[in-house]
Amino acid sequence: MSPLLRTRPLTSLLLLATHQCLLPSRVFVNGAALPADENGWTSVERPEPPVEVDVVVVGGGYSGLTSAYELHQAGLSTVVLEAKDRIGGRSRSHQRESGPGIVELGATWINNSTQPAIWELTQHFGLETLVQYTEGDEVLQSPDGQVVRVPPATGEEEESPEPEDIVAALINEAVEEVDIRQFADFPEDQDVSVADWIALNGLWNESGIPELLSQMTTTIVGREPNETGAHYFFDYIKSGYGLESLGTETEFGAQFLMLAEGTTALARKLADAMTPGSVLTDAAVTEISQDDDTAIVTIKTGKKFKAKKVIVAIPTNTYSDIKFTPSLPSEKAQIVSNTMPGIYAKMILSYTEPWWREAGLVGKFTSLVGPIRFSWDTSNPALSQYSLAVFIAGDVATEWHALPDEERQQTMIEHLAELVGEDLADYALDVLEVNYVEWTKEEYIWGGPTSAMAPGMLRQYGTALRESFANLHFGGGETAYEWKGYLEGAITAGQRAAEEVVEALGSGGKA
Numbered sequence: 001m002s003p004l005l006r007t008r009p010l011t012s013l014l015l016l017a018t019h020q021c022l023l024p025s026r027v028f029v030n031g032a033a034l035p036a037d038e039n040g041w042t043s044v045e046r047p048e049p050p051v052e053v054d055v056v057v058v059g060g061g062y063s064g065l066t067s068a069y070e071l072h073q074a075g076l077s078t079v080v081l082e083a084k085d086r087i088g089g090r091s092r093s094h095q096r097e098s099g100p101g102i103v104e105l106g107a108t109w110i111n112n113s114t115q116p117a118i119w120e121l122t123q124h125f126g127l128e129t130l131v132q133y134t135e136g137d138e139v140l141q142s143p144d145g146q147v148v149r150v151p152p153a154t155g156e157e158e159e160s161p162e163p164e165d166i167v168a169a170l171i172n173e174a175v176e177e178v179d180i181r182q183f184a185d186f187p188e189d190q191d192v193s194v195a196d197w198i199a200l201n202g203l204w205n206e207s208g209i210p211e212l213l214s215q216m217t218t219t220i221v222g223r224e225p226n227e228t229g230a231h232y233f234f235d236y237i238k239s240g241y242g243l244e245s246l247g248t249e250t251e252f253g254a255q256f257l258m259l260a261e262g263t264t265a266l267a268r269k270l271a272d273a274m275t276p277g278s279v280l281t282d283a284a285v286t287e288i289s290q291d292d293d294t295a296i297v298t299i300k301t302g303k304k305f306k307a308k309k310v311i312v313a314i315p316t317n318t319y320s321d322i323k324f325t326p327s328l329p330s331e332k333a334q335i336v337s338n339t340m341p342g343i344y345a346k347m348i349l350s351y352t353e354p355w356w357r358e359a360g361l362v363g364k365f366t367s368l369v370g371p372i373r374f375s376w377d378t379s380n381p382a383l384s385q386y387s388l389a390v391f392i393a394g395d396v397a398t399e400w401h402a403l404p405d406e407e408r409q410q411t412m413i414e415h416l417a418e419l420v421g422e423d424l425a426d427y428a429l430d431v432l433e434v435n436y437v438e439w440t441k442e443e444y445i446w447g448g449p450t451s452a453m454a455p456g457m458l459r460q461y462g463t464a465l466r467e468s469f470a471n472l473h474f475g476g477g478e479t480a481y482e483w484k485g486y487l488e489g490a491i492t493a494g495q496r497a498a499e500e501v502v503e504a505l506g507s508g509g510k511a
């Protein structure tokens, strides 16, 4: 492709394509010209020529946008095709109706030391961060429904270890052993579900352990312990620096910082930094066909895009919505049909005042009963935005999704009122605004925070997950080595896929 064409904005490519269609020309069928009508038009509809770019990126989430941004920086022409009417994918910041500020319906937290890629981007685009609120007691509900208030740990507790401490220690030990880059090394006899693995270690029948494990796996990957592969679970935990990192809001915790403008602001900054008109929404890809050096990508309207390379940056469970010609290699196809989008919903309850803070609570409500599984304080006091983000996951979420619309929100509010106790219940019930997304019902995504793997899948097919297939390269958070299921993983996977393409095509398309 000439340098001129490479730097031409996509909008002008689209105009060029339209203009070419306006020129009357004659259509031949079996060597004979069809008669033209009096205006010089034929009665046969001709397909528009495909829009031509160096690289098509499928999916306008963080991973796809990062790939396109990197390719743009390298001088390659790109188009991002996003199925939904918005970019950001599993990140979705929503402007509040009852006052200033946003609420996060998908991804929220980042970390400046353990997640360097997203941190670098937020700094590059000058986005402000807020530190997670940490003052006060947590509230825990045990499987029998009993609710207790738990003060912050001092480090001086000398109690004998509870069964949950033993389970956590066991999992931490297994996590230590896992190599997140060598999937085949995981011992085959341990390659069972999390539930079976705990049973192999003689703990499944201990009181409260099944409920505790359900809390852990559904909270972390959105699936129950009997569905989630132990190898996959350990790999996922290690990829996020361990259980403590994943579960905490400390300086090294995954819940340390929030973006004041919302995570979607970063997605928009990435899109705005690229050629105008090169990120298309309402553009669900239905087909990708490829030959030796070209790929043709078709979207639902029938419009076609021709490219030297394609980056597929969508959740692995959604590959099945695209017709690939030739078909994906069998190993990759196995992964597609065996990854399970997490069953997940997130509700933001906004209030006029931070009543829980005033009562000495940090805003962390954990229940082994449900429907609320866990929660965090997501307030921005500078804007008088006071909110709790409550999460529903796994089988509890499946039941909750099936409730009638009006009951769904009420059940959550009433559960919060139960967790805070009689003295604070009225405050919990006095909600200012409710916003939520049932990620399991979101078209083109179908769950969150990630697509989990069943037993055996990672050991057998982990390598195939991110392998390219001729002109197709694979990004998406699920293909990350580190921080899979997080924005950081989506970004690094997008960068890796872009690097593969630049290596193949050369900077500016010069191989």
Ligand SMILES: Cc1cc2nc3c(=O)[nH]c(=O)nc-3n(C[C@H](O)[C@H](O)[C@H](O)COP(=O)(O)OP(=O)(O)OC[C@H]3O[C@@H](n4cnc5c(N)ncnc54)[C@H](O)[C@@H]3O)c2cc1C
Binding pocket: 058, 059, 060, 061, 062, 063, 064, 081, 082, 083, 084, 087, 088, 089, 090, 091, 105, 106, 107, 108, 109, 110, 283, 284, 285, 286, 313, 314, 315, 318, 321, 322, 344, 345, 346, 439, 443, 444, 445, 447, 448, 449, 450, 475, 476, 477, 478, 484, 485, 486, 487, 488, 490
């Ligand atoms: C409730 C919730 C809370 C979370 N909390 C956090 C958090 O606090 N911190 C954190 O780091 N991460 C969090 N995550 C995870 C994080 O949001 C994801 O890991 C990340 O957004 C994944 O990015 P992605 O680009 O890989 O995929 P996605 O964001 O899913 O983007 C893929 C895009 O592809 C599009 N698509 C699908 N099929 C097609 C098609 N055929 N044609 C065109 N487009 C298609 C989809 O519409 C989507 O926009 C959370 C996720 C959820 C759901």
